[in-house]
Structures are given as structure tokens and as C-alpha cells.
Amino acid sequence: xxxxxxxxxxxYWLSGYVKVVTAAASVATAVALIPLTSKIFRLVEAARxxxxxxxEIEQLNDELERFNHSVAHDLRGPLxxxxxxxxxxxxxxxxxxxxxARLHIRRTQASVAKMDVLIADxxxxxxxxxxxxxxxxxxxxxxVRDTLTVLGPEIAERRADxxxxxxxxxxxxxxxxxQVVLQNLISNAMKFVDADVTPRVEVGxxxxxDQVRVTVTDNGLGLPPDARETVFQIFQRxxxxxxxxxxxxxxxxxxxxxxxxxxxxxxxxxxxxxxxWFTLAAA
Numbered sequence: 001x002x003x004x005x006x007x008x009x010x011x012y013w014l015s016g017y018v019k020v021v022t023a024a025a026s027v028a029t030a031v032a033l034i035p036l037t038s039k040i041f042r043l044v045e046a047a048r049x050x051x052x053x054x055x056e057i058e059q060l061n062d063e064l065e066r067f068n069h070s071v072a073h074d075l076r077g078p079l080x081x082x083x084x085x086x087x088x089x090x091x092x093x094x095x096x097x098x099x100x101a102r103l104h105i106r107r108t109q110a111s112v113a114k115m116d117v118l119i120a121d122x123x124x125x126x127x128x129x130x131x132x133x134x135x136x137x138x139x140x141x142x143x144v145r146d147t148l149t150v151l152g153p154e155i156a157e158r159r160a161d162x163x164x165x166x167x168x169x170x171x172x173x174x175x176x177x178x179q180v181v182l183q184n185l186i187s188n189a190m191k192f193v194d195a196d197v198t199p200r201v202e203v204g205x206x207x208x209x210d211q212v213r214v215t216v217t218d219n220g221l222g223l224p225p226d227a228r229e230t231v232f233q234i235f236q237r238x239x240x241x242x243x244x245x246x247x248x249x250x251x252x253x254x255x256x257x258x259x260x261x262x263x264x265x266x267x268x269x270x271x272x273x274x275x276x277w278f279t280l281a282a283a
Contacts, residue, residue: 122247134174134176138174185276201218252276
């Protein structure tokens, strides 16, 4: 208002009117905000508290992951001791033990082996949260090839038929985490099948807009529809008769989550098997 009062000249009438309207709007806004001042301060304070809580939660999560890693790592020492002592007992006193005692030893060794696998999976899960991400354009085709090389002995043992729909696009992600994801998904696809079925796994990918959707399709046991909401939670198992700790898919979810992607499951077209998928940004 003061600017208009001092310098307004009829020659600049349009500029003067614009300034008058702007000044009036500013004054009206200020007057309207007076009753809301306390609410604004409360919102600002709530935002500060929310940020403080977010930082605190992140710190607690980091501490929990370090704790899990430490506990899982420290458990392996006593576990190796149990395995060693039971082996020594069987070797040194095997002839003096009854068949029942030897059965108990074998059961103990089997339990130790299962516990060791579970601890190894817990360490993998903890390491994913602690691992520094190296997000960069990577060749999905190269990662799949390296994954199949690592899984070569398991593929041969299960006589699985693994088909890769090449060429595969490039994605933006961490190569190590992507390999962990594919290794878990392909291994599960070969593992959870009926005893008389030859595992068949198909790996493919399509580009949708700026996202790459990677699929791992199997001919296995499949999952009930209500399992889609819980299958990626920790320690979830739906086929107790097959080996596993219930950690594999949780590791997959955690890895994809860290790379800002999405992961899910669909039923196969013929109703047999499953289609696990995840998305990453296209490179």
C-alpha cells in the first residue's frame, strides 16, 4: 500500500492496480491466518517430533540389526561344539552305544544342521540391512548367468530344467542383492515340487514404462490365495515336508525393498506352480 501511495502515477495505472490487489490479498491472508497461528505452531512442532521419532526408529532398527548379526554369529560357536562332541561320541564310543543312543545322536546332528542353516539365513538377512548399496546400471543377463553358475550343483542334483528368456534388459540396482534375490527364488522354485515332478523354472523380464518386471515361474506346489499377504513375512512356511527355514522370501523382500523395488507372487496360468516377480528401475 505504501509503495502505491508514494510512487503511483496515472501513467502506470495497471501496475498500480495490480499492486493494490496484491497488497489487499496479503493483508486479508494475514488477517485470516491470525486464528490459525496456534495450529500452525502445533503442526510445526508435530513435524519436528515426527522427524525426531523417524531418526530414533532408524537408529533402533540399526541397533537391532547389529544385535541380530552379533547373536547369530555368536551362536555358531557353541553349535559347532555340539556337532563336534556328538561326532566324537559316535566315533569313540559307537560300539558301546545302543541303537537308541545312536538314533538320538543322529537326531541331534540333524537338529544342529538345521539350526546352522537357520543361523546362516539370519546372518544373510542381517547383512542385507547392513550392506552398503551400490546402485548402478547392471546387466540382468550377466547376473542370471552368474546365479545359475552358483546354483549349478543344485540344478544338477535336482535334474531341474531352467530356461532363461534372453535377451534380458539392464536394470538399476545392486548386483550382489539382485543375485541374492534370484538365487533364493530359483532355489525355491526347484525345491518346492512334488517328488515325482521334474522341476522346471523359467526366468524372464519385460520393460513396462520405466520399470523392469522380472519373473521366476515354476511348476511347483504353489501357494494358497491367502498366503500372498504373509508369504514374505519372516519364518513363514507352507510346505513343512520340504526343507527350508522360512527366511528365503523374507530375504528377497528385504533386498528388493532396499533397492526401492516391489515384489509379489501370482498363480501360474494353468493353476499349477507360482510366478514370483519383482520390479526395479530400468537402466
